[in-house]
Amino acid sequence: EAQVTQNPRYLITVTGKxxxxxxxxxxxxxxxxxxxxxxxxxxxxxxxxxxxEVTDKxxxxxxxxxxxxxxxxxxxxxxxxxxNQTSLxxxxxxxxxxxxxxxxxxxxxxxxxx
Amino acid sequence: xxxxEEDPQALSIQEGENATMNCSYKTSINNLQWYRQNSGRGxxxxxxxxxxxxxxxxxxxxxTLDTSKKSSSLLITxxxxxxxxxxxxxxxxxxxGGKLIFGQGTELSVKP
Numbered sequence: 705e706a707q708v709t710q711n712p713r714y715l716i717t718v719t720g721k722x723x724x725x726x727x728x729x730x731x732x733x734x735x736x737x738x739x740x741x742x743x744x745x746x747x748x749x750x751x752x753x754x755x756x757e758v759t760d761k762x763x764x765x766x767x768x769x770x771x772x773x774x775x776x777x778x779x780x781x782x783x784x785x786x787x788n789q790t791s792l793x794x795x796x797x798x799x800x801x802x803x804x805x806x807x808x809x810x811x812x813x814x815x816x817x818x
Numbered sequence: 819x820x821x822x823e824e825d826p827q828a829l830s831i832q833e834g835e836n837a838t839m840n841c842s843y844k845t846s847i848n849n850l851q852w853y854r855q856n857s858g859r860g861x862x863x864x865x866x867x868x869x870x871x872x873x874x875x876x877x878x879x880x881x882t883l884d885t886s887k888k889s890s891s892l893l894i895t896x897x898x899x900x901x902x903x904x905x906x907x908x909x910x911x912x913x914x915g916g917k918l919i920f921g922q923g924t925e926l927s928v929k930p
Binding site for chain 1: 848849851853858859860862863866868910916917918920921922
């Protein structure tokens with residue numbers, strides 16, 4: 705089944721404890737992206753990647769890192785999480801960089817930073 | 819500010835009724851996309867309409883696009899309780915890697 709898989713789905717952590725949210729897609733998509741969703745603020749893009757070893761900042765990149773060493777994986781790294789990073793995170797992918805392609809989303813990762 | 823803004827923010831209807839959601843956007847687009855999100859879950863693509871199209875159908879969904887008014891609408895006919903979800907419009911930016919800008923969404927509640 706074509707899908708985007710995120711892990712973990714739920715995580716409670718403490719301020720400053722590094723964590724990684726993994727994202728993997730099995731559709732050979734070139735483009736991958738991370739979003740966070742917060743009440744009243746909608747979906748905001750954190751980082752995106754047009755292809756392997758090509759990443760760029762989205763609208764809210766502060767406090768996050770990403771890497772794209774392989775086409776299928778696009779992990780989101782929080783080096784030193786803070787409470788304002790408590791949010792619902794989504795990884796998404798699409799065939800190419802063109803906006804004519806639609807996004808396939810993962811099921812989401814709900815992160816709480818205490 | 820958001821490229822896409824939706825109206826209404828929330829809509830409550832009875833099963834069998836039609837639901838209409840509207841989306842307005844600011845800049846020129848080459849397509850507009852609608853997504854659905856069940857509570858706390860990932861978004862699922864519903865339909866894409868290109869800028870040279872005025873109307874598109876998919877099952878019980880009907881999407882219209884008026885580029886002169888920079889607006890789109892999503893109509894769900896004969897709604898079901900299972901249609902209860904949030905619905906988002908999204909438009910890609912020409913630059914920034916075709917980044918999709920999402921509206922705030924319309925929260926639809928269909929009561930049985």
